[in-house]
Amino acid sequence: MNRDALVAALREIVGARGVLTRPSELLAYSADGLPTYRKVPPLAVFPGSREELIRVVRLLAAEHHPFVPRGAGTGLSAGALAEGDAVVIGLNRLTQILSIDPVNRLAVVEPGAVNLTLTRAATPYGLHYAPDPSSQSACTIGGNVAENSGGPHCLKYGVTLNHVVAITAILASGELVTLGNAAGESEGYDLLGAFIGSEGCFGIAVDVTVRLTPNPEAVRTMLADFTSIEAGARATSAIIASGIVPAALEMMDGPTIRAVEASIYAAGYPADADAVLLIELDGLAAGLDADVRLVERLCRDAGARDVRIARDEAERARLWQGRKKAFGAMGRVAPDLVVQDAVIPRTRLPDVLRTIHAIAERWGIQVCNVFHAGDGNLHPNIGFDSRNADEADRVHHAMREIMRACVEAGGTITGEHGVGLDKLEYMPLIFSPDSLDAQCRLRTVFDPERRANPGKVVPVHACREWTMAPAARASRVEVA
Amino acid sequence: MTATTGTATPVRTTADVVERVREAVARATPLRIVGRGGWLDAGHPVRAAHVLALDGLTGIVDYTPGDLTLTARAGTPLAEIARATMAERQWLALDPFGSPHGTLGATVATASAGPLAHAFGTPRDNVLGLEAVTGDARVIRGGGRVVKNVAGFDLTRLLTGSWGTLGVITEVTVRLRALPEVEESWAIATPDDPPTLDALLARLRTASVAPLAAELLNPALAARLALGDRPVLLLRLGANAESVRAQREQVAMLGDARPAPSEVWSALRECEPPGAAVLRCSALPSRLPETWALACRSTHAVPDALLHASVGRGIVRCIIPPGALTLGDAIRALRAFDGTVIAERLPAEHWFPSKSDPVRDRLARDVARAFDPHRVLNPGILELAP
Incomplete structure (x- = not known):
């Protein structure tokens, strides 16, 4: 089927307005928040119902045509970009919250339902959806499933994996399958666990059953400020080691604080501090203040100048707004922003942050750190001007060195943004050829033709069968 | 045929496992993989001539208390991990049923969980990474040693609960937690009729209580644990002193609550007689009151059937002592339940297939073929059709 025939067949399913073909219309689907990757897809289709989604995938299956599922496009790893002739399947019209069961604390949602919308729908029942990526006002549950997304509060409550109990998925073959069990224990292999975080390479979630979490009885939000990053990192390690599990434990460094305070999102952070920790404790009301006192003492012992406790909901919301909008605030500082994502063991925070600072100085770039300190999940951000080739090159080198430093500290290359295209080159740093090959084999089980989000996650050239058997390689066409 | 032959040379390293798997492939002699071999022998017929025991592959490889993570070889007993972490006032919050001498590898391979799953989840929620030897003798690693990780496809979740059929797990990294400052347990006398039980559980859901575990016990099990001869709801509280004090007051309002000794939890873990049949x-x-009533009805003809339910998770576990003449009837009655019925341990002649779904079954078979192409790892234990 040629392109025109494919467009006609897709329009037959979703209507004329559900298929975008002009480059000007497709521009919005050419990136996912990462300025270093841009690719205008050849075609994007937007099913308006579950049935339409199923028919679209089955049509592409019959044509052996590749596709890329896309939620809100906030993934930051170039995972939602379409390469070659892959068709983007936009899930933004499948936004329904199909049911909420307040007694069993479950909700069934369509993949395009926005994360925050789900929490708002659960609010009347005193419940919320716990994973809360910073993009939660835009990102979708389907995208969260694909990336196994986290967020500040996953320190205590866990990531997407821990909150999804069942998924109805459509495989690239067009077959529907239920993974997991919403009403009881699951038997056999944990294919649900394998599907979550598979970055759209294993199929598309048609509906997702998630666990809802009771709103905590009490919440205390604190801001501790430090005159050095290291002191903030020491406080983080001390809190984690104490055994208190904060709902969230976020750090922002001096450059981030100043960017936030100069923006419309000003949160009242002390502008002369070199680090602040935003710490939230929640749970049953009784005993919570004892934990607050201990955390305050640990911060002061680590060198905090001041520890402030939000007096009311308004102050709490303001403190959080600065954190959640920090990326937006940094956008004012430079034309482009690379948001990195890596995880290190929490005891290594002080020395790795020192190393990142040294790397930034050596390459003459400005790094802002705003991150989930409690998990050891770093987000070094570099503002730059992509029109300046020399600067862009230095940014790239610095990023590579930062990733290597994190891996050498015992860490990993992504904590929540996924591999996509951006992290492909780092995969061999943490996985052996045999481990990468096992991942390839797993993908092939779900999608033998490797048509779902081709080219992402596993660098095929680094797998053992690829490196060890050049003759075999030459004899076949590799699409993954 | 079940496995009978013992190990020639004990396995001490991952390389030894690779060697044993390679041999099994070369000689086409499948392996029955076991931890210490005395625990969680599911009774499911495994067609293997040789046993690959991992009880020599022991030891904690890395433990950094400040990171709350621990890496140990698969044959390390849970009791050894408990000892090491206790010294730092930390714990691995997994308490699978059976002896504490069971191994970390077996816990993860079988995804076994106990009462603490109420608050801390099952192995899939607590395992951060692992190393395994696949059926074609390759060493693979999934995950890592950090608490948050989305790099690559999730081999860790895939291998967890795969019963050794996709790889011999050789090393595991787990998430630890701090031990609660104060712990105490309470047993609440519980009504037997479903509506009253339902009302009690509803009150528990909305009370200002955050138990670490909440298990309902039938009279036989309550008696065995010296908690009287009526059904009881056993709650485990753990938090700072102030919180536990407030929760205790809430528990008192739920009903006739009496303190229970902390040892009651290990007694519960080890209550099943050797050779018992266990179904969940x-x-x-x-629907827990309904599930509970069904389990009670189905086993009423079995003398000394021990029942307990993880009320927050909706799971009822039925322990039927060996030699019960009415075992077949009980299994038939339980299987009439329209929820999920899983056999944890059964005499081979009573084993029944799990629910089938054509697409999911095909995915499972293809995964098994991809990771164990020669079918040398625990063949038959998951009853995948060839």
Whole structure:
């Protein structure tokens, strides 16, 4: 089927307005928040119902045509970009919250339902959806499933994996399958666990059953400020080691604080501090203040100048707004922003942050750190001007060195943004050829033709069968 | 045929496992993989001539208390991990049923969980990474040693609960937690009729209590644990002193609550007599009273059947002592349940297939073929059709 025939067949399913073909219309689907990757897809289709989604995938299956599922496009790893002739399947019209069961604390949602919308729908029942990526006002549950997304509060409550109990998925073959069990224990292999975080390479979630979490009885939000990053990192390690599990434990460094305070999102952070920790404790009301006192003492012992406790909901919301909008605030500082994502063991925070600072100085770039300190999940951000080739090159080198430093500290290359295209080159740093090959084999089980989000996650050239058997390689066409 | 032959040379390293798997492939002699071999022998017929025991592959490889993570070889007993972490006032919050001498590898391979799953989840929620030897003798690693990780496809979740059929797990990294400052347990006398039980559980859901575990016990099990001869709801509280004090007051308002000794939890873990048949019925937690009533009815003809339910998770576990003449009847009655019925351990002649779904079954078979192409790892234990 040629392109025109494919467009006609897709329009037959979703209507004329559900298929975008002009480059000007497709521009919005050419990136996912990462300025270093841009690719205008050849075609994007937007099913308006579950049935339409199923028919679209089955049509592409019959044509052996590749596709890329896309939620809100906030993934930051170039995972939602379409390469070659892959068709983007936009899930933004499948936004329904199909049911909420307040007694069993479950909700069934369509993949395009926005994360925050789900929490708002659960609010009347005193419940919320716990994973809360910073993009939660835009990102979708389907995208969260694909990336196994986290967020500040996953320190205590866990990531997407821990909150999804069942998924109805459509495989690239067009077959529907239920993974997991919403009403009881699951038997056999944990294919649900394998599907979550598979970055759209294993199929598309048609509906997702998630666990809802009771709103905590009490919440205390604190801001501790430090005159050095290291002191903030020491406080983080001390809190984690104490055994208190904060709902969230976020750090922002001096450059981030100043960017936030100069923006419309000003949160009242002390502008002369070199680090602040935003710490939230929640749970049953009784005993919570004892934990607050201990955390305050640990911060002061680590060198905090001041520890402030939000007096009311308004102050709490303001403190959080600065954190959640920090990326937006940094956008004012430079034309482009690379948001990195890596995880290190929490005891290594002080020395790795020192190393990142040294790397930034050596390459003459400005790094802002705003991150989930409690998990050891770093987000070094570099503002730059992509029109300046020399600067862009230095940014790239610095990023590579930062990733290597994190891996050498015992860490990993992504904590929540996924591999996509951006992290492909780092995969061999943490996985052996045999481990990468096992991942390839797993993908092939779900999608033998490797048509779902081709080219992402596993660098095929680094797998053992690829490196060890050049003759075999030459004899076949590799699409993954 | 079940495995009978013992190990020639004990396995001490991952390389030894690779060697044993390679041999098994070369000689076409499948392996029955076991931890210490005395625990969680599911009784499911495994067609293997040789046993690959991992009880020599022991030891904690890395433990950094400040990171709350621990890496140990698969044959390390849970009791050894408990000892090491206790010294730092930390714990691995997994308490699978059976002896504490069971191994970390077996816990993860079988995804076994106990009462603490109420608050801390099952192995899939606590395992951060692992190393395994696949059926074609390759060493693979999934995950890592950090608490958050989305790099690559999730081999860790895939291998967890795969019963050794996709790879011999050789090393595991787990998430630890700090031990609660104060712990105490309470037993609440519980009504037997479903509506009253339902009302009690509804009050528990909305009370200002955050138990670490909440298990309902039938009279036989309550008696065995010296908690009287009526059904009881056993709650485990753990938090700072102030919180536990407030929760205790809430528990007192739920009903006739009496303190229970902390040892009651290890007694519960080890209550099943050797050779017992064990089945689990599960459905939505809101249906727990109904599931419980069904389990009680189905086993009423079995003398000394021990029943307990993880009320927050909607799971009822039925322990039927060996030699019960009415075992077949009990299994038939339990299987009539419209929820999920899983056999944890059964005499081979009573084993029944799990629910089938054509697409999911095909995915499972293809995964098994991809990771164990020669079918040398625990063949038959998951009853995948060839």
